[in-house]
Amino acid sequence: MTLVAPKVTAALPPEHAGKLQRALEGSHDITVFVDGTVHRLPAQARDAVVDLLARFSRGESVSVSSVEEMLTTSQAAELAGISHTYLRNMTDRGEIPVEYRGTHRRIRSADIMAWLETQKATDEPHS
Template sequence: MDFRFVTRALSTRAATQLGAAVHGRTGTDVDVHIAGSAVPLDDTARDAVLELLTQLATVKAVAIGTVNELLTTSQAAEVLGVSDTYVRKLADAGDLPIEMRGTHRRFRLEDLLRQRDRFR
């Protein structure tokens, strides 16, 4: 994965303030302003912004980057938060769809996200 932006954790004070603002919101009441201009967000973008703010409020470092549509076994394991061996086991059991590229397994990001939701 290509992490283009990594930020350190916020201070505890800033994280507490951000957490209160994010968790105190209701429905779709999220406003994004860039250089004084309001920018409307669709549901997907709004969810992504809220997730970013939620993660920043946890007092942990956050990385933002691009993810290819087809991932290696190691990348799939990172997305799922499991070992490479477990990913191969899921794939071999037919519980996780794969695409073969020669002798290499490749995993679709959408399949991994669906599987990750099942883990939670």
Template sequence: MTARPPRTAAALPPDQAARLHAALTESADITVFVNGTAHRLPDDTRDAVVDLLARLSDGDTAQVSSVAELLTTSQAAELAGISNSYLRKLTDAGTLAVEYRGSHRRIRRADVEHWLSTQMGRRQ
């Protein structure tokens, strides 16, 4: 599991910030292009991207960080289609990484999905 450090973008030069601010206020049409392909983002994701752009257009320095989706043992077991006790054995053995919040185990969704994909690969 690789944690990415937060990334900081310096404030835009005033002329670029002004052009970005004007573009954001003139239209609600936000299109994201990656490698020449347009992508439609879910509303909450689009709003986060627009918020970042708005902060830069205001001349602010912006910092981006991410938060992994953490599941309870019950949620992780349900996602994996296994019992809670088997999931706890997997975490105790170190097969699935676990984080503790007090005495409560939390498991990253991505780790459960990765474990599932390795299990499916073994069955084929």
């Protein structure tokens, strides 16, 4: 299997994010054009596209990857914004699941994204 790093896209400039946010307000009709041809997306794909656009509209950077994508520890550490050593220690403690391919560790990108979500949740102020 070829390992492909997730595609990370920087946040939109505030003026573009604002325009997108206004366009999405109250809208559930998202039309996709590919080379001038209209495509109706199945509900799951539509929901994923709307979520992606909503994140951009809030000025967030976005990372897109396959759920089952397996990363090296270096790729996973870069995605998580932590050091390679810190990530290895977390896998040793069982905080992030790891699979071994011979002596090499592989980590599902979904597990890194789930860990990032838990970090985000613990960092958010509570009302």
